[in-house]
Amino acid sequence: MKIPVGILGATGMVGQNYIGLLNEHPWFEVRFVAASPRSAGKKYKEAVAGRWQLAESCADAVSGLTVHDANDVSAALAAHDRGQCAFVFSALETGKDQIRALEESYAKAGVPVVSNASAHRSTPDVPMLIAEVNPHHADVIPFQQRNHGFKKGFIAVKPNCSIQSYMTPFYALINTGFEIRRAIVSTMQAASGAGYPGVASLDLIDNIVPFINGEEEKSELEPLKILGTVENGVIKPADAPIIAAHCNRVSVSDGHTACVSIEFGAKKPSIAEIKHIWTNFTALPQELNLPFAPMHPIIIQEEDDRPQPRKDRDADKAMAVTVGRIRPCPVFDVRFVGLSHNTVRGAAGGGILNAELLKAKGFLD
Amino acid sequence: MKIPVGILGATGMVGQNYIGLLNEHPWFEVRFVAASPRSAGKKYKEAVAGRWQLAESCADAVSGLTVHDANDVSAALAAHDRGQCAFVFSALETGKDQIRALEESYAKAGVPVVSNASAHRSTPDVPMLIAEVNPHHADVIPFQQRNHGFKKGFIAVKPNCSIQSYMTPFYALINTGFEIRRAIVSTMQAASGAGYPGVASLDLIDNIVPFINGEEEKSELEPLKILGTVENGVIKPADAPIIAAHCNRVSVSDGHTACVSIEFGAKKPSIAEIKHIWTNFTALPQELNLPFAPMHPIIIQEEDDRPQPRKDRDADKAMAVTVGRIRPCPVFDVRFVGLSHNTVRGAAGGGILNAELLKAKGFLD
């Protein structure tokens, strides 16, 4: 008996990715889909006709589901009460204020929300989880429930896809005792990060765009919350590392690459130590053997010219971060290139892993 | 009466660019071409059949020239003596040691060499010129001639294409009194930088390659020589800025983009001052009104998402650097994006401007 789940924003690109990745998931089963009023009432298959982006066709079980209006919380609640929607994945893509309010409405109605949206990322009592990095931030959920008067519902979010290529490597070093004071990061991000239709092809043919609206701020600030401490029921952001991000859009379908220079605190690991730490890094998802957990969260590629998006993005079910070119930095201490799959690890796959973690921790019972 | 010039390595991609750009040059006229023994004896048109990379056809005057063996200095010397080759542009693409020796042979034979090759970039008495930045480095030429027993010949080189997007902007600030201590640079470089055939299409379709052999070292060290001082007939490299470069190859035909974070010394310009300095920067080439000098060596694009290779590489005859996104850096002081055309400003066009400068300074009389 699998746990029935719902998808809010099911017809968008992230929503489609959830549906694709949850096909044959050992724990979860999509039984409820909701999207904009425009899609409401249609069969899912009709609602995505001409917009389906995945190579694999949509599973029959989902194709036949009726799409509900995501703004109508009562539909999800009814499904919840019928045992067809234990919780929802939020892949909503409308305005931030609207999403913030809507996710709260679901939580208030008793339907937990595992979200990919950015609306609640800076809310202090909402955990922003990378399952290998800050699973203990889930501890704020009971406080969140109390603060808002949620009974069984709650909101948990995941961070922006752009930070995934360096966040877990940073954490693995920090967790071993090597403070990272500062970092300068330059990303080359895939078109799929902007959804569909997203970036115009005229912007990426023989071209790059050295700007992604709001992305640098997220890339600089979200790591501080993720590395923060839980105090009095809220997450207090860390003070370091101070990050400067340069975010670029390049002609790649999937896979965000980051060139990173880092400055350690007084205690500085050798290149060999760094490689050892990253190669051997595992965390709670691996220990719990969660279905979407990569066996090795960080994979080191020793060839000079790796990682590369087309060759490395799919490593370990597209859930691992691949790191290469680990070498001394003439300005800071060490530099490297990190890569992760933005629509799997950085979006729907990361959300599913978060849900697995929350289930394992008892929040989705 | 134009000055007759020769091209060494005339059949390669940089050589072709020289020929294309020198078409209708007001001062220079290609009258001598040399390449590998394989091409020697053929008409230039035949030698490049199936390898011609430019959109425009080769000018008739050059098409009919007989290609000489670049290893045979006597051919150039004979042309020199006949008044058909006042000096040569070196676009040689063979091994570094071989090029180093060969360029010296031409200089020794009395044929000045204005080179695009990297072989002599670190030779202390060979000037590595960016015409707007260090034209005074040409002062080492008489010492070079004395050291090597060159009579009228000499060697002058230009730096690597990768530094062009930030070197002139750096210099404009330094020259105004703002020391730059450190910089972290991440480049996204065009395929044409690797020549033809160069990078395999399989490496750049839906992909980037985060490595270019030897490029990061050049991007870090060459600026120090360019900013160096002439002492006792040699160029003494500067101590700063210390640069860390991350060099990437992306799916762009022409135009290298650099994301740059800089740390100033004690005296720090405001963003407004930086813009003012860059907008108003001109130097000797502009003063001398050299044919290939851009009217504005640095162009600021105020739109959020510029500069972009396809839109900005051709600015001011493809000889200007376009800069945008000038904004504070949370880690260092300021960050920006720079872009320049790698095969024009960064290669053949830069070489031609250097020759114009050397002519204006009386070294090519």
Next chain:
Amino acid sequence: MKIPVGILGATGMVGQNYIGLLNEHPWFEVRFVAASPRSAGKKYKEAVAGRWQLAESCADAVSGLTVHDANDVSAALAAHDRGQCAFVFSALETGKDQIRALEESYAKAGVPVVSNASAHRSTPDVPMLIAEVNPHHADVIPFQQRNHGFKKGFIAVKPNCSIQSYMTPFYALINTGFEIRRAIVSTMQAASGAGYPGVASLDLIDNIVPFINGEEEKSELEPLKILGTVENGVIKPADAPIIAAHCNRVSVSDGHTACVSIEFGAKKPSIAEIKHIWTNFTALPQELNLPFAPMHPIIIQEEDDRPQPRKDRDADKAMAVTVGRIRPCPVFDVRFVGLSHNTVRGAAGGGILNAELLKAKGFLD
């Protein structure tokens, strides 16, 4: 004293191309711009902020024009009466029915319309002009005026960009006496053909899309009208060639390529004859020395692997068709590859050439 012209749909991609191409036009000068109500009232520069697609900045004279509502014919009429809008180029991009009615309103108000839109392409008394092919179709204009009660206004259109790569070559052969019975054409069309934002980058990264809505029908039928005869004040389409078109979208910014197999009637030219006909083809625009007329409407590239979009699209001010690989066809008689610049020759540039033709013929006095 230049002729003042207006642009309807001035803020869209085709509209921008008109403005870019008309900069420094010897006859015409943009003095009036109109677009959707959303842009109305703004300065043109503001209306296109963040949407400007050309490498060159917008000319100052146009930047400062106030954008009018294109639906409000009275604005153009007032400009017309003030001597600031002798006629309009229509680059409207809204619905076909709406454009049809609107272009008629302008014509009725006395403002001639030289259109890029498809709305009136099948209207029998509206000429669909390729200046080198069917300039005599302008003869229907007086009939059109009489039929609709237009006084000085009228509508003339240009055909779809997809046919430009083979239509002029077809005509040159037909005009020499070689009937073309049938042709099978496969196009590889540039992204810019769909406007901006147009095709999503995810559709063209490591991909092609073998479908463009409505394009095959246009590619098959429009040639028949262009080759038609003027009878009783309307254009009667030709019966041949019967064309089958396969239209594909590929990862190219500008330049449509067509692979073409043709079957002649009883009289069949040799390959040599075809090359001779195409090389020597000129027509009325060349005879009249119109500013936008290419010197050679058809350019033959003899190299095996040409024409190629990046190398050949800009030939002769981007107004020529480049043809290559002319060889026997095992199924039909002859096959070849044709290429033309879709946003210049195939859109705004073709429209300007039509206006020049109509001016030379006295229709715009």
Next chain:
Amino acid sequence: MKIPVGILGATGMVGQNYIGLLNEHPWFEVRFVAASPRSAGKKYKEAVAGRWQLAESCADAVSGLTVHDANDVSAALAAHDRGQCAFVFSALETGKDQIRALEESYAKAGVPVVSNASAHRSTPDVPMLIAEVNPHHADVIPFQQRNHGFKKGFIAVKPNCSIQSYMTPFYALINTGFEIRRAIVSTMQAASGAGYPGVASLDLIDNIVPFINGEEEKSELEPLKILGTVENGVIKPADAPIIAAHCNRVSVSDGHTACVSIEFGAKKPSIAEIKHIWTNFTALPQELNLPFAPMHPIIIQEEDDRPQPRKDRDADKAMAVTVGRIRPCPVFDVRFVGLSHNTVRGAAGGGILNAELLKAKGFLD
């Protein structure tokens, strides 16, 4: 106990694909690898260092194999006699004459050759197999052995990758009784078809190349041999369909697309009949349940804009042909778009399926 196999040309791109695809093959196991003298003597892992093109790392069992000189047949023979090389897959990429002779040497030595190379495609007693189309052509093998004095050795080849997208669909119709008289085919072929490094990235960035050396001839002639009859121990090519091919290289990594117009004989199927025939088509490989046989050799995509390389190339283990846009042709009878994965179905995967077929038929015992 798996059958031990060898790979000739194991370090090239097709060779690497064989090794990748044979990893965990249920019947075959790579135990012998040979390549050029330059690689001979090295461990396979070292020989492909810096040249490995697959996303997945090379299997350990193969990494450790010593590479033999492919020109030295005795090495393979020794392995054959030791029970480590029952037969070889030929992925040789040197000159055609050299490959022809070398493959014969292996056959003569008693080592069967299942080849991807083009050298023996037109040899009348060498079967050119598409497992679903002409498995009975294997009947010429005993004649080939007798003609050349081969004892157990023989040569079987597969056709060029470019025909795979239309050959099986053609056969399915012909086999049902619908003669195809003529066809005009325009292909858009992936970069991987040219091997690695293959096509220069400068040729495919913002560009297409409308020419592939020798490809059109193969695309036109090979189908006739495949559809031929076995008479007197040799394959007599069919007379029809007469095919005209236009072959283009486009910016796609994997997956060849073909736009096809076909003319039937007197008996013409309806669109509905064609769809029915293709949807239900299966052949001997499906009947024998061969490991690499796709469940459905031809998959129909009903969406307007499919098949697309990135979305459809991997269908059914990348061994199926995906067909779409089946519609009437105004010039011939019917037109459609076909797509197949050129390095899997069109190269190594097709070779493996051929070996499976030959094994099932008893030729590899």
